[in-house]
Amino acid sequence: MPGTVDATIIVVSYNKRMYTELCLTSMLRADPSPGQIVVIDNGSTDGTVEFLREQFPALAEAEGVKFDLIRNDSNVGACTARNQGLAVASGRHIGFMDNDIAVRSRGWLATLASILDAEPKVGIVGPKLVFPFEPYNIQHAGAAISKTGRVCYLGRGEPIDAPEHNRRREVQCLISACWLMKREVPEQIGDLDEVFNPAQFEDFDFCYRARDAGWTVLYDPSAEMYHYESVTTDNSPDVNYRYITIRNGMEFKRRWRHVFEREDGPPDEVCRWKQLETRPIEQTGVPRIID
Secondary structure (H helix, E strand, C coil): CCCEEEEEEEEEECCCHHHHHHHHHHHHHCCCEEEEEEEEEECCCCCHHHHHHHCHHHHHHHCCCEEEEEEECCCCCHHHHHHHHHHHCCCCEEEEEECCEEECECCHHHHHHHHHHHCCCEEEEEEEEECCCCCCCEEECCEEECCCCCEEECCCCCCCCCHHHCCCEECCECCCCEEEEECHHHHHHCCCCHHHCCCCCHHHHHHHHHHHCCCEEEEEEEEEEEECCCCCCCCCCCCCHHHHHHHHHHHHHHHHHHHHCCCCCCCHHHHCCCCCCCCCHHHHCCCCCEC
16 A cells, blocks of 8 residues: 655545546555545535545545545635635645646655755745646646736646756746645745635735745646646636636735836746647546656
8 A cells, every 4th residue: 555645635626526536536546645635625516525425535544545525515715615624734744736636746745745844945845737638748837927917837838848847946936736835834824815715816825925934935847747727717607717817916916016026037928828728537538647
């Protein structure tokens, strides 16, 4: 049986059962697995809750993983849900993972945890995120903010082996689709700010708060994860994500302009969003885990 790492991974689910199943079972197929998985369900109605109650607990127990389920009757937002997860997290390290993430590097968790253990000032570390179909181009290799506040996903659409994105580096921020952090970080700076509910920019705000408190945010490409881009937020008819993205982006800029306008972020023209092909799980099947 694979071992476990003293880490808690927090996953929020809101329908999208197939993705949640893949996300959770891929963590159990990793080596090592997290010692604790916490899932907060935000009112799913598509069979997700039945999977979480009736099937996944036995799968987790068989791998020696503690599983906790928090059930909300409605969609309380990703920020609130993740904060509920933080309240019950027992691991020495704590990770956020979107339910549209799946493990690619079998040893991803040990890799990220070892960085946190070895580097006293590193508070948050994120892996390389790649699209879950060949040639597995990069979806996210850290995030950057221009001097005017525009967001850039570093490496987006570039080859998985692009040299400039195959080195560990300090970054301005990360997306919380997948990261691992020392539990001391939220203990020091507090939870995700629920003003950003249901989602968007809460992760950038958290990274800037961590950095403001003296922590370093790091990207490390030696751990790779699959990301079914935007599954977590797309096709949710009860949420106007275009409006929320604009609103939360304005709040982020208001809070942190005094910082990012002095940073060496990318020029605005580099930050134009690249609309790339995405494929649902029905087309990709279960992507393979690599050693």
